[in-house]
Amino acid sequence: MSAISVAGVSKSFGATSVLREVSLDVVDGTTVSLLGPSGSGKSTLLRIIAGLESPEAGTVTIDGVDVTARPTHERGVGVVFQDQALFPHLDVGGNVAFGLRMRGVARSSRPQRVAEVLSVVGLPGYERRDPATLSGGEAQRVALARALAPWPRVVLLDEPLAALDQLLRERLLLELRSVFDTLGVTVVAVTHDPTEAGALGHRVAVLLDGRLAQVADPGEVLSHPVSAAVAGLVGHRNVTDGVVSDGMVTCPWGRFGAGGSADGPVSVLVRPDGVTSSPDGDLEGVVTGRIFRGGSAFAVVEAAERPALDVRAEPGWHVGDRVRLAVDPGAVHVMAR
Amino acid sequence: MTARVDRRRLVTAAVFAAPVAFLTVFFAIPAGTLISTGLRDGGTWDLGAVVDVLASSSTRRVAWFTLWQAAVSTLATVVVALPAAWVIGRVRIPGRSLFSAVLVVPFVLPTVVVGTAFLAVLDRGGPLGHLRQTATAVVAAHVFFNYAVIARTVGAAWLAVDPATEEAARTLGASRWLAFRTVTLPQLRPALAGAASIVFLFTFTSFGVVKILGGPRIATIEVEIHRVTTELLDLRVAAVLSLLQLAAVVAALVLYRRAGRRRGGGRLWAGSSGLRRPVGAQWVLVAWTIASAGALLGIPIASLVWRSFDNASGPGLAYYRALDTVGRGSVAFVPPTEAIRNSFVFAFAAATAALVVGGLAAIGLHRLGGRARGFADGSLMLPLGTSAVTIGLGFLIALDEHPLDLRTSPILIPAAQAIIAVPFVVRTVLPALDAVPARLRDAAASLGASPWRVWTSIDLRLLRRPAFVAYGFAFAISLGEFGATVFIARADAPTVPVAIFRALGQPGALNVGQAMALSTILLTMTTLVMLVVDRVGDARVGGF
Numbered sequence A: 001m002s003a004i005s006v007a008g009v010s011k012s013f014g015a016t017s018v019l020r021e022v023s024l025d026v027v028d029g030t031t032v033s034l035l036g037p038s039g040s041g042k043s044t045l046l047r048i049i050a051g052l053e054s055p056e057a058g059t060v061t062i063d064g065v066d067v068t069a070r071p072t073h074e075r076g077v078g079v080v081f082q083d084q085a086l087f088p089h090l091d092v093g094g095n096v097a098f099g100l101r102m103r104g105v106a107r108s109s110r111p112q113r114v115a116e117v118l119s120v121v122g123l124p125g126y127e128r129r130d131p132a133t134l135s136g137g138e139a140q141r142v143a144l145a146r147a148l149a150p151w152p153r154v155v156l157l158d159e160p161l162a163a164l165d166q167l168l169r170e171r172l173l174l175e176l177r178s179v180f181d182t183l184g185v186t187v188v189a190v191t192h193d194p195t196e197a198g199a200l201g202h203r204v205a206v207l208l209d210g211r212l213a214q215v216a217d218p219g220e221v222l223s224h225p226v227s228a229a230v231a232g233l234v235g236h237r238n239v240t241d242g243v244v245s246d247g248m249v250t251c252p253w254g255r256f257g258a259g260g261s262a263d264g265p266v267s268v269l270v271r272p273d274g275v276t277s278s279p280d281g282d283l284e285g286v287v288t289g290r291i292f293r294g295g296s297a298f299a300v301v302e303a304a305e306r307p308a309l310d311v312r313a314e315p316g317w318h319v320g321d322r323v324r325l326a327v328d329p330g331a332v333h334v335m336a337r
Numbered sequence B: 001m002t003a004r005v006d007r008r009r010l011v012t013a014a015v016f017a018a019p020v021a022f023l024t025v026f027f028a029i030p031a032g033t034l035i036s037t038g039l040r041d042g043g044t045w046d047l048g049a050v051v052d053v054l055a056s057s058s059t060r061r062v063a064w065f066t067l068w069q070a071a072v073s074t075l076a077t078v079v080v081a082l083p084a085a086w087v088i089g090r091v092r093i094p095g096r097s098l099f100s101a102v103l104v105v106p107f108v109l110p111t112v113v114v115g116t117a118f119l120a121v122l123d124r125g126g127p128l129g130h131l132r133q134t135a136t137a138v139v140a141a142h143v144f145f146n147y148a149v150i151a152r153t154v155g156a157a158w159l160a161v162d163p164a165t166e167e168a169a170r171t172l173g174a175s176r177w178l179a180f181r182t183v184t185l186p187q188l189r190p191a192l193a194g195a196a197s198i199v200f201l202f203t204f205t206s207f208g209v210v211k212i213l214g215g216p217r218i219a220t221i222e223v224e225i226h227r228v229t230t231e232l233l234d235l236r237v238a239a240v241l242s243l244l245q246l247a248a249v250v251a252a253l254v255l256y257r258r259a260g261r262r263r264g265g266g267r268l269w270a271g272s273s274g275l276r277r278p279v280g281a282q283w284v285l286v287a288w289t290i291a292s293a294g295a296l297l298g299i300p301i302a303s304l305v306w307r308s309f310d311n312a313s314g315p316g317l318a319y320y321r322a323l324d325t326v327g328r329g330s331v332a333f334v335p336p337t338e339a340i341r342n343s344f345v346f347a348f349a350a351a352t353a354a355l356v357v358g359g360l361a362a363i364g365l366h367r368l369g370g371r372a373r374g375f376a377d378g379s380l381m382l383p384l385g386t387s388a389v390t391i392g393l394g395f396l397i398a399l400d401e402h403p404l405d406l407r408t409s410p411i412l413i414p415a416a417q418a419i420i421a422v423p424f425v426v427r428t429v430l431p432a433l434d435a436v437p438a439r440l441r442d443a444a445a446s447l448g449a450s451p452w453r454v455w456t457s458i459d460l461r462l463l464r465r466p467a468f469v470a471y472g473f474a475f476a477i478s479l480g481e482f483g484a485t486v487f488i489a490r491a492d493a494p495t496v497p498v499a500i501f502r503a504l505g506q507p508g509a510l511n512v513g514q515a516m517a518l519s520t521i522l523l524t525m526t527t528l529v530m531l532v533v534d535r536v537g538d539a540r541v542g543g544f
Helices: A042-050 A092-102 A107-120 A136-148 A166-183 A194-200 A218-223 A228-233 B002-039 B048-055 B057-090 B096-102 B104-108 B111-121 B135-159 B163-171 B176-204 B208-213 B221-230 B235-263 B282-309 B318-324 B336-367 B370-385 B388-398 B412-434 B438-446 B451-480 B496-504 B509-536
Strands: A002-013 A016-027 A031-035 A057-062 A077-080 A154-158 A186-191 A203-208 A211-216 A239-245 A248-251 A254-257 A264-270 A275-277 A283-293 A296-303 A306-312 A322-327 A332-336
Touching (some): A002 A042, A002 A186, A016 A042, A016 A186, A016 A211, A031 A042, A031 A194, A042 A057, A042 A154, A042 B438, A077 B438, A092 A136, A107 A136, A136 A166, A166 A194, A186 A194, A203 A218, A211 A218, A211 A228, A228 A264, B002 B048, B002 B336, B002 B388, B048 B057, B048 B235, B057 B096, B057 B176, B057 B221, B057 B235, B057 B282, B096 B104, B096 B135, B104 B135, B111 B135, B111 B208, B111 B282, B135 B208, B135 B282, B163 B176, B208 B496, B221 B235, B235 B370, B235 B388, B282 B318, B282 B509, B318 B336, B318 B509, B336 B412, B336 B509, B370 B412, B412 B451, B438 B451
Parallel strands (some): A031 A203, A154 A186
Antiparallel strands (some): A002 A057, A203 A211, A239 A248, A264 A332, A283 A296, A296 A306
16 A cells, blocks of 8 residues: 555745646655656755645645645654754754654653664764764765654655765665665665665655656666667666657667657667667767776767767777767667657 | 634733733833823923923934934044954854954943953043043943944844855955955944944933933933933923834834845855954954954953952052941941942842743734734834933933822832833843744654643743743843933842942042942943843844
8 A cells, every 4th residue: 555645736936836636646655756857846845745835736645644734843754854964952862763753752761762763773872972973974974864763654755865975875774775675664765866765765756747657666767768868867868869760769879670669769778788889780979988887987989960879988099089889779768849 | 613713812912911011010100101291281281391392402402413423433433443344254263253252242231340451541640630521531432342243233134144255256356445345344234333333322322321321411302301300309391201202213113124124035055164263464353353353352451450459559459448437538328348249239120020920912913914913013112212311301201100109119120120121021022932843843843742731841841941031131221221210219229230320420439439440340240140141142132
């Protein structure tokens, strides 16, 4: 069943429409990543689920109960904020115990729960620390512990790792995943980073201009984005316009099978790993740049009258080299325009 | 949803109830009465008095003196204090922050103490005795009093100027002086203009310093209002003069805000420190600045303390011992020690009232948004633009009739002092409240805190320090308040500043000596209060 169900939610600030009839279901015990560029409305959707904003239309249901009219403090959701928002006047223990205090947990049984969640996030014995003395990673874990302490049914993360450096981010990503799996909580995580969205979410919901563009598992969003915009958001660079007729798509990079798309104008995506150096390839171009990305070298190959192609660089390539490329038809993906 | 919005409005209105009631009785009604006294005659509007007052040569003389002494005082303060701003903002020397902290002392001193301290410097028969009762003495005291406003405000701005901009100018071929003039100075101009406007406002409305140092010949509008009220008993002319004063101040404030809007947001620089060790001739400037600041600020205070001990039979406690008696040749109705007790009682009451009224007003303002907030904020700040003398005069005229006959009420003086302190409380509490990150409230709410518990467990906890600072500042203001209190203090219940003023008005070495002793005590009390405030709260007070 769905632990969180958002139905037909709309919201605007002044004349700007931020969310337009968004509907989203999150299955009990799973994580959905809300992926979108800044200004796509993803944080607003999160705040509406948390009860920090109220929608103009639509409903929010948590565990089968319509909570749309309920104020935040009666929803029982745990929220981890982007900048952590730790209470500066309380120590780490006081921060983590805050939710227990508010929910009327007896003073005597709080320390046990605080110690419990602090060790879940890997910070046992941190109770007496002043939040100001914590590193970014530690502060983020305390924020998570604070949200988890009052046994929330649902946990919401707003760009949980945006403030951290790359290395720490990856480690925390895996930790978050394992904590959520252990506890079996339902999670919605907002992020603008496709890597984060893929690592954290069982499913990824792509939000563009206040509308849900695609909801699917991470691999599907990566390999089969529904539109040029979604493809761009998850990091694809080889996207261009094409036309489908007679089951084939024609684009500046060649003519390929259209995979059952209807006739008419479309967007075409060529995944970089499907483009290889080949002496009898159809595409000829000049290497104009080299980029290291995730431990591999990529090259930009430009040819007259064609959009540049982003491809895996061969070891011997240098800027200025003339190369020939072949496109694997299986790496071509046609999207509606 | 509308139910929630309506309840929010209701709570905001309830929060504003007490401040509005207090400001209506103790500010709006006195101000209104003052206006009708000045502009109405026997139930009809009559501008005759205004015309008479404006046409009189004495008014023109007083207005002209007020204007030019304020201009000269402001210019002199800027020139004298600018090197100190440079030391605070650009020079890496040990004790730099201590230097900056010590500079504030004169600014928090009561005006009566400043006046008395300069009287001590200009001792009759001393090397500077010929400067008694001259405009020079008044300007010097104003520089002493306002030095910190320029030095610290501009110094802080200087600290925030990215030194790389000046270095870039130097690499582009500008000499040190040219780089300062074309790159640094323009970046300092907003702070400089703002600080100079404040100094102008303070010196334009100066009362205590001029009253004590100026003698019978020198008067600002403020002093003239007091003279006309107490010597000529002409409330009508006094009222017209305070309206004239009010108009000038409002005009100045409007100009100041206009200038402020054009100032815009300078980019705040958060890079590594721009403080540099002085090199070569810079050491001379640093040494001169610190030495001259030490002399300017130290000599008056030292002279005051010395004069309080130095009596006919040599250094001793004679003047202090005489404080608990109604001495021969003294016209005090009560021993001066009584005045110390009065000052403390009034200051406790006034600071408490100011914290409650100003605190509630700040909370209300914080809850308001947009245009409503701007309007309410402006109205609450009106007492700040109104001089203490005007408030005192308003109390004198307005609060003597049924049902507001408070002439003999003990709440009169604390109420006037609270009106003066309220804007400072608001200016201390409101920024602190605005600075509470909204995310903290969101986080608390998501953890199950109801709006009331969010307020008590987050906002109130984070407001403790600023509230304490505001209370301490209000207390210090009340201790030293003179302009309003002198109008309404009863002869048998003076405060310390009023007792000092009365003692100075009497002949005889004992009276002068007692004034010096009382001033030294007031100086000590004020400094102690501010020290405690400084230790406990690092919040900025009233925007300075």
